[in-house]
Amino acid sequence: MKTATRSSFGKRSLLAAALGLLALTGLAQPAAAEERAKDLFGAEKLPTATAPQSFGFYSKGCFAGGVAIPMDGPTWQVMRPSRNRRWGHPALIALIEKLSRDAVADGWPGLLIGDIAQPRGGPMLTGHASHQIGLDADIWLTPMPDRTMTRAQRETMSATLMVDDKTHLVKDALWTPAHTALLKRAASYPQVERILVNPGIKKKLCDTVKGDRSWLRKIRPFWGHDYHFHMRIGCQPGSPTCKEQEATPDDDGCGKPLAWWFTQEPWRPNKNPDAPKARDLMTMANLPRECRAVLDAPGPASAEAATYNGSAVPVAVAAPEPEAPSLPATTASSTEGLPSALNAFTATPEVGVPVPRPRPPGN
Numbered sequence: 001m002k003t004a005t006r007s008s009f010g011k012r013s014l015l016a017a018a019l020g021l022l023a024l025t026g027l028a029q030p031a032a033a034e035e036r037a038k039d040l041f042g043a044e045k046l047p048t049a050t051a052p053q054s055f056g057f058y059s060k061g062c063f064a065g066g067v068a069i070p071m072d073g074p075t076w077q078v079m080r081p082s083r084n085r086r087w088g089h090p091a092l093i094a095l096i097e098k099l100s101r102d103a104v105a106d107g108w109p110g111l112l113i114g115d116i117a118q119p120r121g122g123p124m125l126t127g128h129a130s131h132q133i134g135l136d137a138d139i140w141l142t143p144m145p146d147r148t149m150t151r152a153q154r155e156t157m158s159a160t161l162m163v164d165d166k167t168h169l170v171k172d173a174l175w176t177p178a179h180t181a182l183l184k185r186a187a188s189y190p191q192v193e194r195i196l197v198n199p200g201i202k203k204k205l206c207d208t209v210k211g212d213r214s215w216l217r218k219i220r221p222f223w224g225h226d227y228h229f230h231m232r233i234g235c236q237p238g239s240p241t242c243k244e245q246e247a248t249p250d251d252d253g254c255g256k257p258l259a260w261w262f263t264q265e266p267w268r269p270n271k272n273p274d275a276p277k278a279r280d281l282m283t284m285a286n287l288p289r290e291c292r293a294v295l296d297a298p299g300p301a302s303a304e305a306a307t308y309n310g311s312a313v314p315v316a317v318a319a320p321e322p323e324a325p326s327l328p329a330t331t332a333s334s335t336e337g338l339p340s341a342l343n344a345f346t347a348t349p350e351v352g353v354p355v356p357r358p359r360p361p362g363n
């Protein structure tokens with residue numbers, strides 16, 4: 001009797017366990033049945049042939065009407081061309097070209113352009129939490145060589161590591177006034193809302209910039225960014241569902257928040273390095289719903305047809321004032337159902353009031 005009871009209980013609990021497992025599996029892995037957004041956006045070779053528009057946030061969105069920066073210009077060269085990440089909102093591409101000209105006038109030999117965005121933005125297969133809505137660009141801290149590099153050279157040439165790994169301070173033998181001038185020029189544009197650099201670079205600027213220091217407000221310390229800096233412009237006109245980031249504080253950022261970066265706290269090893277990244281979990285349901293239409297929209301005949309030439313593509317350069325952000329319902333609802341850890345990654349972390357956090361993926 002006892003045996004029978006136990007056996008029957010055993011069966012029932014097995015069944016319950018199996019059902020529970022099924023339910024758990026169903027709950028935990030809706031993503032398995034649905035394609036990951038990074039696979040869909042990572043496969044796009046061309047932008048949409050529609051008006052430029054950004055949807056969502058820098059770290060959770062997509063964009064339409066992208067244009068490519070030409071592989072070469074008189075004052076720039078595109079690096080790592082095989083990645084096909086030289087796409088952006090026309091306003092950003094125009095600004096990068098302007099920066100390249102202004103930088104040369106300031107004494108910098110020309111820009112080496114790193115990743116901008118995929119043709120239709122969205123999460124990437126590798127690297128970068130942000131760069132999703134066509135408004136972020138990485139620019140190398142290595143001066144452009146005085147020759148046109150081959151494709152192979154652009155794939156393999158190393159960037160210069162500007163910061164000592166152990167002290168987190170800039171390598172003084174490498175830093176020049178021209179580096180400072182380049183960052184100052186980039187920060188001078190009203191469209192640019194923030195520039196991400198390694199904390200060591202921020203400290204170098206804090207310690208050495210004389211006279212006008214107002215632009216330091218836009219220079220934000222962040223992990224990585226020791227080979228390149230990251231220039232971010234604000235939401236552009238014509239993108240009503242583009243979500244503004246928080247405004248930077250008014251001060252130069254050289255005080256307490258910077259000091260935090262020179263404590264042990266930010267550099268502790270990630271306790272869970274194998275945890276999935278946001279880009280590994282995001283499905284289309286997590287992105288603004290317009291991103292489905294962005295994937296489905298027709299493209300141009302070729303990359304050449306969508307390459308920026310400075311005049312053929314209408315450019316809106318006036319950034320809106322950074323007022324309180326209004327988040328449309330479509331993007332607000334897109335965060336539902338995400339694991340909380342994912343939400344922590346989605347807004348690019350800022351350190352106005354620094355709190356310990358695990359080191360996020362490269363940005």
Ligand SMILES: [Zn+2]
Pocket residue numbers: 128131136137138229230363
């Ligand atoms: Zn970047």
